[in-house]
Amino acid sequence: xxxxxxxTAIARLKEIAARLGKDTVTREEFARETGLxxxxxxxxxxxxxxxxxxxxxxxxxxxxxxxxxxxxxxMRDALKASRGHLTVARxxxxxxxxxxxxRSRWGSWQRALGALARWLETNEPDFPYRDALRRRLEAxxxxxxxxxxxxxxxxxxYGRIVNLPVMQHAPTNENAVIYLFGTLAAELGFVVETITxxxxxxxxxxxxxxxxxxxxxxxxEFEYESRSFKAHGHDPEGCDLIVCWRHNWPECPVEVxxxxxxxxxxxxxxxxx
Numbered sequence: 001x002x003x004x005x006x007x008t009a010i011a012r013l014k015e016i017a018a019r020l021g022k023d024t025v026t027r028e029e030f031a032r033e034t035g036l037x038x039x040x041x042x043x044x045x046x047x048x049x050x051x052x053x054x055x056x057x058x059x060x061x062x063x064x065x066x067x068x069x070x071x072x073x074x075m076r077d078a079l080k081a082s083r084g085h086l087t088v089a090r091x092x093x094x095x096x097x098x099x100x101x102x103r104s105r106w107g108s109w110q111r112a113l114g115a116l117a118r119w120l121e122t123n124e125p126d127f128p129y130r131d132a133l134r135r136r137l138e139a140x141x142x143x144x145x146x147x148x149x150x151x152x153x154x155x156x157x158y159g160r161i162v163n164l165p166v167m168q169h170a171p172t173n174e175n176a177v178i179y180l181f182g183t184l185a186a187e188l189g190f191v192v193e194t195i196t197x198x199x200x201x202x203x204x205x206x207x208x209x210x211x212x213x214x215x216x217x218x219x220x221e222f223e224y225e226s227r228s229f230k231a232h233g234h235d236p237e238g239c240d241l242i243v244c245w246r247h248n249w250p251e252c253p254v255e256v257x258x259x260x261x262x263x264x265x266x267x268x269x270x271x272x273x
Contacts, residue, residue: 004036004045006054013055024058071097071105072119075112076127083233084132086113089197110140162263170260171245174224178202180259181222181243188262191215200239225249226256 016025016033025033027048031041041048049059078094079086088099088109102112114137120127159170166183167176178195185192189207196202202220218240223229226242227249236253247258 006046006051009045009051010055013051013057017055017057024052068105068115069119071102071112072116075102075116076120076124079116079129079133080127081233083231084129085232086133086136093198110137113137113140164263171224174222174228177224177243177245177259178222180245184259184262188257193217199234202243221254226252226258229254 012034013025013030016030017023019033020029027041030048031037034041036045045051052059074095074097075086075091078091081094082090092099099109103109106112106115113133117130117133117137120130120133157172159172159176161168162170164180164183167180171177171180178201181190182192185204191205191207193203193205200219200221202222203217204220205215205217208214208216219238220241220243221229221234221239223232223242223244224246226244226247228244229236229239229242229252230249239254242252242254242256244256244258245260247256247261249256
């Protein structure tokens, strides 16, 4: 088949677009309307997108912009699944959409949450976690307009003094539990493989004997309080050990390591000295 003249191809594109009443013509449509094979249109006609642009038409690259409604429904579902405690990490685990899509669409994660609040007000005014979302937005606005340097140091909430070389005050949140476990891990007989945002938080190996000849692999979830494991909706079958500061879930079906008890023991890890 002789190559199609560029000028003729552009003229045919304009004609087909006008007849179909469209602002673009796909390769498939061009092949069908001209009687050419699709393979010829793809390989023998030259750069098709350049011809489409030359004809003054829109280039259809086959990608579709995700609708705002679809993105906001995904946020709504993740907010519901997290029982009003939606974080970027929890959203990343729960949704097929990337958080970068939200930052690109609305400018920031905080603004995307604001868009969700407005969407819920219009579409689902009875959504059960609207108040939790509102409090999150208010906290974000306060943090944005209040520099850290203006928060008096003595207004911070500290845990009790434990005087470990690596930590002066007891943990008051999950992040501090992770840090404390990390500093004690080797002395407690653990080697950490990885810590990730997903569930469970950590994969580690625990030594089974003093010689280090035998080890076992564990899936670890970190919590400030052990009962938060249940509150967060985690599956006990997916975890082997909960590491927490305070153990307050007596009927917990998973083994629990309470760091508060460990550092208060008569013979705590040697890092305490």
